[in-house]
Amino acid sequence: MTDVLPLDADVVPARRVERSLGLWFGIAVGVGGMIGAGILRSPAEVAARLPIPSLFLGAWIIGGIYALLGANAVAELATMVPRSGGQYVFVRRALGEYAGFLVGWNDWLSTAASVSALAIVESEAIGALFPALAPHLLPMAALALIVTTIVLLRGVRESDRAQRATSLVKAIVLLALIGACFAWRLSHAGEIAPARAVIVPTGLALIAAMVAALQGIIFAYDGWTGIVYFSGEVNDPGRQIPRALAGGLLATMLLYLLINAAFIAVLPLSALAAAPLAAASVAAVLFGSHGGTVVQLLIALVLPSALVANTLMCSRVGLALGEDGLASRSFARVNAGGTPDISLIAGAVVMELFLLTGTFDRLIAICAFLFVASYAMSFASVFVLRRREPNAPRPYRSWGHPWTTALVLIGSLVFLVATVAAEPRGGLVVAGLLVLSYPAYRMVRSISGTVDRDRG
Numbered sequence: 001m002t003d004v005l006p007l008d009a010d011v012v013p014a015r016r017v018e019r020s021l022g023l024w025f026g027i028a029v030g031v032g033g034m035i036g037a038g039i040l041r042s043p044a045e046v047a048a049r050l051p052i053p054s055l056f057l058g059a060w061i062i063g064g065i066y067a068l069l070g071a072n073a074v075a076e077l078a079t080m081v082p083r084s085g086g087q088y089v090f091v092r093r094a095l096g097e098y099a100g101f102l103v104g105w106n107d108w109l110s111t112a113a114s115v116s117a118l119a120i121v122e123s124e125a126i127g128a129l130f131p132a133l134a135p136h137l138l139p140m141a142a143l144a145l146i147v148t149t150i151v152l153l154r155g156v157r158e159s160d161r162a163q164r165a166t167s168l169v170k171a172i173v174l175l176a177l178i179g180a181c182f183a184w185r186l187s188h189a190g191e192i193a194p195a196r197a198v199i200v201p202t203g204l205a206l207i208a209a210m211v212a213a214l215q216g217i218i219f220a221y222d223g224w225t226g227i228v229y230f231s232g233e234v235n236d237p238g239r240q241i242p243r244a245l246a247g248g249l250l251a252t253m254l255l256y257l258l259i260n261a262a263f264i265a266v267l268p269l270s271a272l273a274a275a276p277l278a279a280a281s282v283a284a285v286l287f288g289s290h291g292g293t294v295v296q297l298l299i300a301l302v303l304p305s306a307l308v309a310n311t312l313m314c315s316r317v318g319l320a321l322g323e324d325g326l327a328s329r330s331f332a333r334v335n336a337g338g339t340p341d342i343s344l345i346a347g348a349v350v351m352e353l354f355l356l357t358g359t360f361d362r363l364i365a366i367c368a369f370l371f372v373a374s375y376a377m378s379f380a381s382v383f384v385l386r387r388r389e390p391n392a393p394r395p396y397r398s399w400g401h402p403w404t405t406a407l408v409l410i411g412s413l414v415f416l417v418a419t420v421a422a423e424p425r426g427g428l429v430v431a432g433l434l435v436l437s438y439p440a441y442r443m444v445r446s447i448s449g450t451v452d453r454d455r456g
Contacts, residue, residue: 017233025160026227028167030248032309033223040279048273049209063217064253071245073405076398084232085320087378094381101441106370111314116354119144125299149348155337166305173301181262229316238395318343325448369430372416379409
């Protein structure tokens with residue numbers, strides 16, 4: 001069974017992606033994809049549900065462990081099928097072309113929409129820092145997308161450097177904020193009032209509060225699959241992909257724990273819970289009237305790595321869809337620098353259209369339902385391929401399978417049910433889109449002449 005369908009003679013790309021990416025890129029793209037502006041806001045939502053430090057910090061640890069177990073399962077798939085394209089690649093192999101179509105196109109569109117949203121937030125932060133630019137948010141966001149695309153078009157080496165540099169800046173900025181929080185705590189140790197007694201949920205109420213808090217935390221860890229999008233471009237994927245997945249997650253988990261510990265070193269959990277933007281309330285204590293400016297500077301410096309990571313990932317999904325005839329075959333073209341240039345440009349055009357129409361928020365909300373389903377299908381793929389292809393080479397085997405894989409699969413299904421229960425109207429929209437997706441899939445297959453190799 002081949003990994004890539006043969007392309008028509010007139011659209012066979014002159015080049016293929018090359019294995020030139022290493023461990024540090026994998027960690028950087030994981031950190032870049034996971035950590036955005038959300039961590040500056042989400043601690044308030046968790047604090048509102050879990051009002052004591054042990055529960056508050058414990059929930060972030062549980063969320064990180066859950067993501068690590070998920071990475072443990074996905075690492076087996078990504079090393080077994082080391083091909084760029086993200087979860088689409090192994091869901092298609094395990095569950096068939098239609099399932100792959102759903103995962104691939106949902107991933108491509110939601111990632112493009114996420115980049116548009118990131119560009120808007122970035123331009124808002126710059127506009128707050130430089131008021132003369134504030135009336136030009138949309139052109140600034142569009143320019144950010146254009147500049148990012150131009151840089152990444154230059155090739156994989158430049159993309160690697162851009163991802164590592166922006167992720168390093170992000171880590172330095174967040175560590176500086178953490179240091180400022182703990183320094184303030186040390187200098188005001190004698191002024192901190194004792195924590196007031198709070199009502200802590202127990203029994204079923206505690207379970208419900210923890211589940212609700214974990215929903216936001218798991219979203220904060222989303223993006224840990226970053227290196228999987230580049231499996232076909234990683235040196236020694238059997239070793240580097242598991243290490244990059246674990247390294248990116250552990251680095252992010254440590255930063256999240258330090259940020260949250262730093263926040264509650266400055267503000268009691270009750271005050272943090274009441275804050276519309278956790279980082280803004282903390283910065284107001286640390287920097288007084290300049291707190292708002294500091295937060296906007298943080299956002300402006302933190303987001304470029306997420307912008308680069310998501311733009312790169314979007315291009316790799318398009319690459320795989322093009323190779324398999326589920327998107328334009330031209331998406332499979334790779335330039336001299338090793339970048340799928342047509343896929344990258346097509347993604348950028350869609351991102352710009354999302355900016356102009358202002359529909360990215362709505363699309364992200366819809367795709368949030370399906371992204372959980374994509375994880376569930378990935379975890380299910382481990383079981384399917386273990387049964388159907390027991391003798392296939394597996395450079396990395398999921399530790400603790402089937403128990404660890406079953407745990408994250410069940411967790412994803414519970415999370416999906418909870419998400420639909422919280423937003424039933426969104427669930428209905430997704431159901432309607434799923435109904436329409438099959439005719440769309442059949443039409444794409446008919447146009448491309450694709451043969452479903454996974455079903456014989």
